[in-house]
Amino acid sequence: AQSVAQPEDQVNVAEGNPLTVKCTYSVSGNPYLFWYVQYPNRGLQFLLKYITGDNLVKGSYGFEAEFNKSQTSFHLKKPSALVSDSALYFCAVRDGMIKAAGNKLTFGGGTRVLVKP
Amino acid sequence: ETGVTQTPRHLVMGMTNKKSLKCEQHLGHNAMYWYKQSAKKPLELMFVYNFKEQTENNSVPSRFSPECPNSSHLFLHLHTLQPEDSALYLCASSQEGSSYEQYFGPGTRLTVT
Numbered sequence: 001a002q003s004v005a006q007p008e009d010q011v012n013v014a015e016g017n018p019l020t021v022k023c024t025y026s027v028s029g030n031p032y033l034f035w036y037v038q039y040p041n042r043g044l045q046f047l048l049k050y051i052t053g054d055n056l057v058k059g060s061y062g063f064e065a066e067f068n069k070s071q072t073s074f075h076l077k078k079p080s081a082l083v084s085d086s087a088l089y090f091c092a093v094r095d096g097m098i099k100a101a102g103n104k105l106t107f108g109g110g111t112r113v114l115v116k117p
Numbered sequence: 118e119t120g121v122t123q124t125p126r127h128l129v130m131g132m133t134n135k136k137s138l139k140c141e142q143h144l145g146h147n148a149m150y151w152y153k154q155s156a157k158k159p160l161e162l163m164f165v166y167n168f169k170e171q172t173e174n175n176s177v178p179s180r181f182s183p184e185c186p187n188s189s190h191l192f193l194h195l196h197t198l199q200p201e202d203s204a205l206y207l208c209a210s211s212q213e214g215s216s217y218e219q220y221f222g223p224g225t226r227l228t229v230t
Binding site: 032034036041042043044045046049051090094103104105106107108109110 | 121123148150159160162165167172173207209211213217218219220221222223224226
């Protein structure tokens with residue numbers, strides 16, 4: 001079985017300050033990890049992914065995430081948050097072993113980010 | 118959002134109606150998905166199609182019936198729905214075997230009255 005936990009329902013940060021959104025996961029095999037963002041009345045937009053390689057991955061809009069195998073975490077970060085970053089963020093995981101779960105993607109419950117001016 | 122399109126964007130239907138949601142992906146992907154997003158609930162995977170073949174039915178009630186006529190189009194046929202089926206229905210596609218990330222459409226906001 002695979003699962004994702006986003007421990008914070010909401011994160012508040014002042015504009016210009018660093019932003020971190022936490023994510024921990026559980027899979028049987030190698031994790032494929034993803035971050036998505038959702039703005040009101042819109043679909044999910046892909047931000048970045050970790051499949052293999054460097055633990056620090058960079059994505060769209062200045063976001064990055066660090067894969068930490070020992071802590072089974074994949075926290076999303078942005079050095080300087082913008083008001084326009086206010087949205088709902090989802091972490092997702094799938095098992096890299098196709099036979100284990102096919103291409104099923106499991107999402108966390110989401111974290112609402114509010115960046116205040 | 119031109120990569121994956123969904124129509125209609127909003128739909129209100131009675132419990133005895135029959136309607137269909139349409140999804141089209143313009144990305145050349147080989148897998149397509151239906152998800153349900155309800156308020157205060159995690160995103161729920163409903164159906165998965167790989168190379169037009171259904172490979173996942175996540176215990177979805179039979180009042181939801183998917184159809185994938187080709188690798189670019191996906192439909193969700195709805196009949197005799199319940200008020201608790203009101204939600205945002207999202208379609209997604211991905212290229213399995215290479216990139217893996219899923220690209221989502223804007224969704225159809227469904228209200229069952």
